[in-house]
Amino acid sequence: MASIIIRDALLSDIETCQAIEQDAEKRFLTSDIKAIRDVVGKGGMSAEALAAAINNELCFIAEIDQQPVGFIALTQYIDSWYIEEINVVEHAQSQGVGNGLLAYIKMLAEIKRIASINLITFKDVEWNQPYYTKKGYLSMAQERLSEQFLTLWQQDNQLFAAELRVCMQLKIDVNKF
Numbered sequence: 001m002a003s004i005i006i007r008d009a010l011l012s013d014i015e016t017c018q019a020i021e022q023d024a025e026k027r028f029l030t031s032d033i034k035a036i037r038d039v040v041g042k043g044g045m046s047a048e049a050l051a052a053a054i055n056n057e058l059c060f061i062a063e064i065d066q067q068p069v070g071f072i073a074l075t076q077y078i079d080s081w082y083i084e085e086i087n088v089v090e091h092a093q094s095q096g097v098g099n100g101l102l103a104y105i106k107m108l109a110e111i112k113r114i115a116s117i118n119l120i121t122f123k124d125v126e127w128n129q130p131y132y133t134k135k136g137y138l139s140m141a142q143e144r145l146s147e148q149f150l151t152l153w154q155q156d157n158q159l160f161a162a163e164l165r166v167c168m169q170l171k172i173d174v175n176k177f
Contacts, residue, residue, distance in 0.1 A: 004100045009059035009071060014050045017059070017071045017087075021045065024070075024087035027127070035161055036122060045073060045085050053084065060104060062088070062097045070097040072105060074117075077148050081109060083119040093127075102135055106170065113174040118149055120156045123166045137168040 009017065021044045028039045045053075053059035053073040058081065062070035069092035074081045083105075088097045109117055119137070122128040129139070145153060145167060153167055 003064070004069075004095075004097055005063045005066075006060050006100060006104045007063065008057060009050075009054045009061045009073075011051060011054055013054070013059075013061055013068065013071075014047050016061070016068050017050050017073070017085075018044060018047070020068060020071055020089050021085060021087045023089045024093075026090055027093070028125070031125060033124065033164070035164055036125060039160075049073070049084065060101060062101055064092060064095070064097070070101055072101040074105065079115040080146075080148075081105065081114055081117045082149075082152060083117065098127075098131075099135075106172065109172045110174070110176045113177075114172055115174055116172055117170045118152075119168050120153060120165055121168060122160075122164055124164070129166050129168065132168050132170075135170070137170045140167045140169050142167070 025039060025044070028036055031037050050059060050073060053075065056076055058074035058076060060072050061068050070086070070088035072086040073084045075084055086098060086101055105117060108114075117137075119132065121132060133139075140149075142150070142153065149167060153162075156165060
């Protein structure tokens with residue numbers, strides 16, 4: 001297994017992040033569900049959203065042999081982070097890059113005393129809900145969503161059918177350090 005280096009993203013990495021996202025989304029073409037296949041080519045993170053994550057020091061690049069192969073971009077809320085995007089290029093998938101990015105932000109959340117990390121993902125895609133479940137993220141019922149997360153859920157439902165999606169949360173031990 002190659003060494004994975006995780007670093008802060010720079011504004012000059014915006015196009016790189018967008019290229020990583022475009023490459024990574026090709027994997028959705030293998031889904032048996034048309035609505036999931038239809039995700040490919042439907043947007044992704046805008047340059048403005050990436051710039052905001054970078055300026056807030058909440059966007060990180062994973063590199064192998066000094067080549068960017070993945071990134072994660074977050075949004076800060078009062079006491080939580082929301083994963084806007086996490087992507088790994090196709091040729092580097094299943095090499096621990098996503099694991100490394102998730103472990104890195106969990107460590108930062110512990111240090112910064114962020115109470116939870118949240119995301120919205122596909123239920124029936126093996127590298128989505130089942131993957132995050134293995135990483136300790138729990139599915140959340142809509143009734144249990146905070147006001148801010150409910151707003152994100154409603155925005156997500158404008159792009160994707162609600163029955164295909166799930167809200168997930170990783171609670172952070174804010175007293176660890």
